[in-house]
Amino acid sequence: MFLLFLNVRNIESKFRIADHERVLSRALDAGARDDGFLRQRDQFYGVPKGRLKLRTINGVESELIAYDREDTPESRASDYGRYTTSDPTSLADVLDRALPRTDVVAKTRHLLILRNTRIHLDEVVGLGRFVELETVIGTQSEDDATREHDEVITTLGLGGAERIAVGYVDLRKEKGA
Numbered sequence: 389m390f391l392l393f394l395n396v397r398n399i400e401s402k403f404r405i406a407d408h409e410r411v412l413s414r415a416l417d418a419g420a421r422d423d424g425f426l427r428q429r430d431q432f433y434g435v436p437k438g439r440l441k442l443r444t445i446n447g448v449e450s451e452l453i454a455y456d457r458e459d460t461p462e463s464r465a466s467d468y469g470r471y472t473t474s475d476p477t478s479l480a481d482v483l484d485r486a487l488p489r490t491d492v493v494a495k496t497r498h499l500l501i502l503r504n505t506r507i508h509l510d511e512v513v514g515l516g517r518f519v520e521l522e523t524v525i526g527t528q529s530e531d532d533a534t535r536e537h538d539e540v541i542t543t544l545g546l547g548g549a550e551r552i553a554v555g556y557v558d559l560r561k562e563k564g565a
Contacts, residue, residue, distance in 0.1 A: 396470065399523045399530070399537040401463040402552040406517050408498065408509040411544050418543045420502040429494050431480065432557050433487040439555070440487070442480055450476030452483075459558070461551035463537050465530070466522075493556045504528060505540045512556050515563065519546060 405411060416422065430441040438456035445451070455468035473479050498509035508520040521544075523537040541547060552559070 397465060397467050397525045397530070399463050399525065399533050400457070400466050400521060401461075401537070401541065402518055402520045403546050403549040404516065404552055405519045405546070405549055408511075408517055408519070411507075411509060411519055411546070412498070412500070414544050415500045415502060415507050418502055420500040420507060423499040423501060426497045426499055427495075428497055429492060430557070431492050432490045433483055434490050435487065439557075441557075442476065442483060444476055449474070450479065452479060459554045461553040463521075463534065463541075491557050491560060493560060495556070502540055502543075504533065504536055507540070507544070510556075512559075515556060515559050518552065518556075519544070519549075521546075 427446050429444045431444075433440045433442070435454075438454055440452070440454050443451050443453060450473050452471040452473070453468055455466055457466035458464050493512065495510050495512040497511075500507040500509070504526065505521055505523040508518075508522070510518045510520055512518060521537060521540055523533045523540070525533045528536070554562075
């Protein structure tokens with residue numbers, strides 16, 4: 389099965405948080421839905437603009453994600469396109485013919501949904517524990533999505549946490565992993 393989603397936009401932020409249990413408790417108390425755990429493997433490719441990764445989820449599902457966003461610790465907009473496939477091996481073969489593989493990030497993600505915000509409690513191999521928030525703009529305005537995003541940060545008690553400006557793949561490079 390193949391689906392193509394274009395011109396998707398969200399507001400996102402990332403925090404270094406070791407205490408996932410506290411964040412989980414606060415999210416559930418606020419009414420978040422628990423969508424369980426995902427094992428994700430992101431293969432990154434060198435591209436001239438933005439970023440490109442082939443994500444495999446639970447060893448079964450896959451999606452190609454092209455995205456562009458600023459590297460800033462503040463909440464920021466992210467524009468992305470996503471293509472899902474049930475045949476990641478063939479898609480990886482096509483990509484490998486044209487693009488260099490640059491790095492791999494493996495993580496376990498506990499996914500929670502609160503209104504229009506995806507709450508990711510991430511355990512990233514070689515890097516540690518993080519919380520990533522993605523508030524989908526979709527049917528609401530960017531201003532409304534930003535307000536919701538800020539409210540979720542407050543609700544989860546993340547205001548004083550260390551904010552991360554870059555993606556996991558960039559943290560791996562900084563660490564020399």
